[in-house]
Amino acid sequence: AQKITQTQPGMFVQEKEAVTLDCTYDTSDQSYGLFWYKQPSSGEMIFLIYQGSYDEQNATEGRYSLNFQKARKSANLVISASQLGDSAMYFCAMRVGYSTLTFGKGTMLLVSP
Amino acid sequence: DSGVTQTPKHLITATGQRVTLRCSPRSGDLSVYWYQQSLDQGLQFLIQYYNGEERAKGNILERFSAQQFPDLHSELNLSSLELGDSALYFCASARLGGETQYFGPGTRLLVL
Numbered sequence: 001a002q003k004i005t006q007t008q009p010g011m012f013v014q015e016k017e018a019v020t021l022d023c024t025y026d027t028s029d030q031s032y033g034l035f036w037y038k039q040p041s042s043g044e045m046i047f048l049i050y051q052g053s054y055d056e057q058n059a060t061e062g063r064y065s066l067n068f069q070k071a072r073k074s075a076n077l078v079i080s081a082s083q084l085g086d087s088a089m090y091f092c093a094m095r096v097g098y099s100t101l102t103f104g105k106g107t108m109l110l111v112s113p
Numbered sequence: 114d115s116g117v118t119q120t121p122k123h124l125i126t127a128t129g130q131r132v133t134l135r136c137s138p139r140s141g142d143l144s145v146y147w148y149q150q151s152l153d154q155g156l157q158f159l160i161q162y163y164n165g166e167e168r169a170k171g172n173i174l175e176r177f178s179a180q181q182f183p184d185l186h187s188e189l190n191l192s193s194l195e196l197g198d199s200a201l202y203f204c205a206s207a208r209l210g211g212e213t214q215y216f217g218p219g220t221r222l223l224v225l
Contacts, residue, residue, distance in 0.1 A: 043219050
């Protein structure tokens with residue numbers, strides 16, 4: 001069975017600073033995908049970034065990057081130059097093969113001015 | 114905007130009632146997934162359809178059922194509703210079955 005662990009229930013960061021949200025995963029499969037989603041207070045789930053298990057480079061999407069450390073089974077999300085609009089719940093998720101997503105419990109990020 | 118639409122946005126109903134949630138996937142997406150998000154259970158996968166056929170089942174109660182129609186929209190039917198069914202229900206879609214899932218805005222269900 002797959003498991004995603006997000007150990008930080010909440011994080012605070014000041015505007016313009018970088019922040020790292022932690023995610024560790026557990027699977028015995030060699031082929032899997034790791035995702036990060038953002039859920040603002042309005043409720044929608046917004047896809048941010050994807051990393052495949054065979055991708056050699058860390059994924060980047062604008063201010064988001066995924067620090068993928070396969071041996072440690074970690075897939076941390078790094079947000080550079082935080083903005084007030086980044087305040088939201090962030091979920092790490094994993095998909096093994098063609099199966100569905102397994103989500104972590106999420107980390108609430110608050111960005112202060 | 115993900116391109117996935119869900120209706121209604123909010124639903125308030127009473128225990129014992131039955132409701133239908135509707136989802137239209139992104140254009141070209143064949144896979145539809147349903148998830149339930151509640152405070153105590155977090156985000157849980159309910160069921161997946163691919164091109165009209167049930168593909169995978171998760172923690173879906175027997176009181177819940179779903180289907181995907183020929184035009185690829187999907188409906189989630191919740192019956193004999195209980196207080197504990199109050200949650201945010203998401204639909205997500207993907208091109209086939211193994212790519213990024215894009216989520217709709219969700220339907221917030223409140224059972225009184």
